Amino acid sequence: MSEPAILAIETSCDETAAALVTERYAILSSVVSSQIDLHARFGGVVPEIAGRAHVELLEPVVSEALTAAGRSPTDPGIEAVAVTNGPGLVGSLLVGLSGAKAMAATWGVPLLGINHLEGHLFAAQLEVEPVEHPHVTLLVSGGHTMLIGVHGPGRYRLLGSTIDDAAGEAYDKVARYLGLGYPGGPAIDQLAHEGDPEAIHFPRAMAHDGLDFSFSGLKTAVIRYVQRTPDWVAADVAASFQAAVVDVLVTKAMRAVELFDARALVLGGGVAANSALRAAAALGAEEAGIRCALPSRSMCTDNAAMIAAAGWYRFRSGEASSWGLGAEPSLALELDGAP
Numbered sequence: 001m002s003e004p005a006i007l008a009i010e011t012s013c014d015e016t017a018a019a020l021v022t023e024r025y026a027i028l029s030s031v032v033s034s035q036i037d038l039h040a041r042f043g044g045v046v047p048e049i050a051g052r053a054h055v056e057l058l059e060p061v062v063s064e065a066l067t068a069a070g071r072s073p074t075d076p077g078i079e080a081v082a083v084t085n086g087p088g089l090v091g092s093l094l095v096g097l098s099g100a101k102a103m104a105a106t107w108g109v110p111l112l113g114i115n116h117l118e119g120h121l122f123a124a125q126l127e128v129e130p131v132e133h134p135h136v137t138l139l140v141s142g143g144h145t146m147l148i149g150v151h152g153p154g155r156y157r158l159l160g161s162t163i164d165d166a167a168g169e170a171y172d173k174v175a176r177y178l179g180l181g182y183p184g185g186p187a188i189d190q191l192a193h194e195g196d197p198e199a200i201h202f203p204r205a206m207a208h209d210g211l212d213f214s215f216s217g218l219k220t221a222v223i224r225y226v227q228r229t230p231d232w233v234a235a236d237v238a239a240s241f242q243a244a245v246v247d248v249l250v251t252k253a254m255r256a257v258e259l260f261d262a263r264a265l266v267l268g269g270g271v272a273a274n275s276a277l278r279a280a281a282a283l284g285a286e287e288a289g290i291r292c293a294l295p296s297r298s299m300c301t302d303n304a305a306m307i308a309a310a311g312w313y314r315f316r317s318g319e320a321s322s323w324g325l326g327a328e329p330s331l332a333l334e335l336d337g338a339p
Ligand code: KG4
Pocket: 013, 140, 141, 142, 143, 144, 167, 168, 169, 171, 172, 183, 184, 185, 186, 189, 269, 270, 271, 272, 273, 274, 275, 300, 301, 302
């Protein structure tokens, strides 16, 4: 008999993803179909296009995940179907949710609604040694920038978050302004290698107070610099912008580690794929004498394996969602308020 697995589905934004993961977190398959080509010419994700693409891609992506894991649709050896039910684009979420319900009902297994953010928190557990608690996770994506104190699975405390733009949003907006295309993060990351991070000193907003972030002033500073500097050099702007983002993120993450008495620093979310952030976080953790847990780049950006990992935790806790589970575009991470 094949080892039981959870099938997870993720369609909250512009990636259609499915994965099969076993209870000991072996990834049997993880398929991610990106819609980047469909959205790139619009400079960002178009919700209607994303929803329609999920309708077309969900079935082939799930089939590919089952086949790659050596499972058949008639007898897949699935314990439960986990699906992202928020936060995200409502139309996109609904496609994954409807498919997941149909599959769970057909196979006679529980349905598990998973918070996308909790998925990102579990990504680091998939590929590395189990991360010790308490730890601090810096969750940086297109929609969120959060410092989360993790006491244990499901026990989260919000230590800080952005008061305006998310880190990924800042990358995407600056990249769009510089004409680097969408998504902006990888484009700036790459271009920054050719530039001087000290060429321009962009502001580090709120660097010295608290654990909250602000990125909209930085974006404005970049635009103003380019407008005022006739001979601006794109690579230097990219590298200097990135240096400002990384500096603030890592400074605050290390402050959070100290305040929370954390035993490890974990990175998650699409921006955690950034090479400068990864290097700076690893260095910060080394200096603090704690471990830095970095998921591989493909586990940082949206995928379904991380949803399966969170799904196993919820499944083991005896949870199951009702068939009436709805899409929750603004779903918040459930916090336990522990000190
Ligand atoms: O987690 P994710 O795939 O989707 C959301 O849940 O938002 O994150 C997407 C974000 C985008 O803003 C993208 O530009 C950014 O992550 N990103 C990066 C890199 N790769 C993706 N930002 C900086 N450097 C990267 N290498």
